[in-house]
Amino acid sequence: xxxxxxxxxxxPDMMRESQFASSFSRQEDAxxxxxxxxKETEDDxxxxxxxxxxxxxxxxxxxxKGPRKKKFSDGHERVxxxxxxxxxxxxxxxxxxxxxLESLRKVVPCYSKTQKLSKIETxxxxxxxxxxxxxxxxAGKRPDLLAFVQTLCKGLSQPTTNLVAGCLxxxxxxxxxxxNGDVSFSNxxxxxxxxxxxxAEMSTHSATRDSAKPFRPYNYYASYESYYDSAxxxxxxxxxxxxxxxxxxxxxxxxxxxxxxxxxxxxxxHYGMRYCNxxxxxxxxxxxxxxxFPYDLxxxxxxxxxxxxxxxxxxN
DNA sequence: TAGGCCATCTGGTCCT
DNA sequence: AGGACCAGATGGCCTA
Numbered sequence: 001x002x003x004x005x006x007x008x009x010x011x012p013d014m015m016r017e018s019q020f021a022s023s024f025s026r027q028e029d030a031x032x033x034x035x036x037x038x039k040e041t042e043d044d045x046x047x048x049x050x051x052x053x054x055x056x057x058x059x060x061x062x063x064x065k066g067p068r069k070k071k072f073s074d075g076h077e078r079v080x081x082x083x084x085x086x087x088x089x090x091x092x093x094x095x096x097x098x099x100x101l102e103s104l105r106k107v108v109p110c111y112s113k114t115q116k117l118s119k120i121e122t123x124x125x126x127x128x129x130x131x132x133x134x135x136x137x138x139a140g141k142r143p144d145l146l147a148f149v150q151t152l153c154k155g156l157s158q159p160t161t162n163l164v165a166g167c168l169x170x171x172x173x174x175x176x177x178x179x180n181g182d183v184s185f186s187n188x189x190x191x192x193x194x195x196x197x198x199x200a201e202m203s204t205h206s207a208t209r210d211s212a213k214p215f216r217p218y219n220y221y222a223s224y225e226s227y228y229d230s231a232x233x234x235x236x237x238x239x240x241x242x243x244x245x246x247x248x249x250x251x252x253x254x255x256x257x258x259x260x261x262x263x264x265x266x267x268x269x270h271y272g273m274r275y276c277n278x279x280x281x282x283x284x285x286x287x288x289x290x291x292x293f294p295y296d297l298x299x300x301x302x303x304x305x306x307x308x309x310x311x312x313x314x315x316n
Numbered sequence: 317t318a319g320g321c322c323a324t325c326t327g328g329t330c331c332t
Numbered sequence: 333a334g335g336a337c338c339a340g341a342t343g344g345c346c347t348a
Contacts, residue, residue, distance in 0.1 A: 082334085087325060089335075094323075118321060 109152060110160075110167035121160045128152045 101119055105111055108126045117125060132151040136143045149168055153161040 083326080086327095086335085090326085090337090091324070093336075098323090120321090 110164045112163070112167070115163060117160060117163070121156060124156055125152060125160065125164070128154050128156070 101122055104126050105117055105122050108117075108122065108129050110117065110125065128151055132143070132148050135151065136148070145168075149164065153164055156164065
């Protein structure tokens with residue numbers, strides 16, 4: 001096994017001042033003292049009472065029974081101390097894990113500070129997201145938005161499905177979860193229901209379009225069905241043929257990379273999700289004007305939604 | 317009130 | 333010996 005990452009232990013007092021511990025709320029601090037540590041406090045009280053009983057013969061006279069015994073032997077104290085240190089390390093470790101999970105929450109679709117995805121749903125959504133992106137890249141064409149969302153929601157709980165749909169400004173009523181936990185569509189929603197005409201400020205791209213015109217609907221169902229004919233993320237991993245490697249992520253930029261190819265970051269910005277930072281544009285969310293969000297499938301060359309719009313939906 | 321989610325404690329195991 | 337990791341147990345909080 002490789003070298004493990006080691007979080008240096010700091011004593012509990014120092015921990016409270018450490019950067020790590022700064023994320024502790026007071027409530028959490030209080031909670032961390034509940035349970036066994038409180039029990040220990042109670043134990044100490046009990047010990048004190050025992051000691052007092054030892055010293056009281058019942059008649060109010062104090063008996064001296066030789067040197068007062070230590071409450072715990074040195075070994076016992078040492079074991080106790082080591083246990084507390086281990087607990088503190090474990091807390092730190094779990095906080096690190098939670099920090100990482102929080103980072104993951106921020107990069108999967110549907111991030112909300114107020115309505116956080118649970119841990120398990122975050123992991124499921126992330127897995128679906130990776131799978132959907134991989135499928136997109138391996139297919140070499142832009143996916144259907146609906147199929148993409150369907151993939152994202154695969155195996156998620158109904159509330160999370162609703163949340164994702166809501167984040168994507170889809171009508172959650174169009175999603176149903178069958179008994180297998182798979183997402184299906186009860187009916188085919190109208191385009192307008194799925195893609196309400198976005199506010200002008202939602203998109204910088206819209207400013208370059210004729211913002212007075214609603215987006216033209218197009219038949220995306222055919223493409224989503226064919227797109228989703230492939231295996232589900234539950235049953236298989238994306239298939240990569242030939243010399244292709246699985247999609248690589250360079251600073252959040254996903255790409256399929258041939259083994260002998262240099263990574264062209266500019267080209268990969270085509271697939272940039274939120275982190276393609278185009279110099280001079282001032283926003284990490286912006287991509288080059290020519291690039292399209294992977295979801296932005298326009299089989300008939302009819303752009304209907306920009307990455308900015310979708311990102312706004314994701315992070316709204 | 318039941319169930320889901322979470323933080324924490326704890327003891328065991330593995331590794332250095 | 334000591335640290336990292338893991339899984340089970342426990343109790344608190346929140347919501348339907």
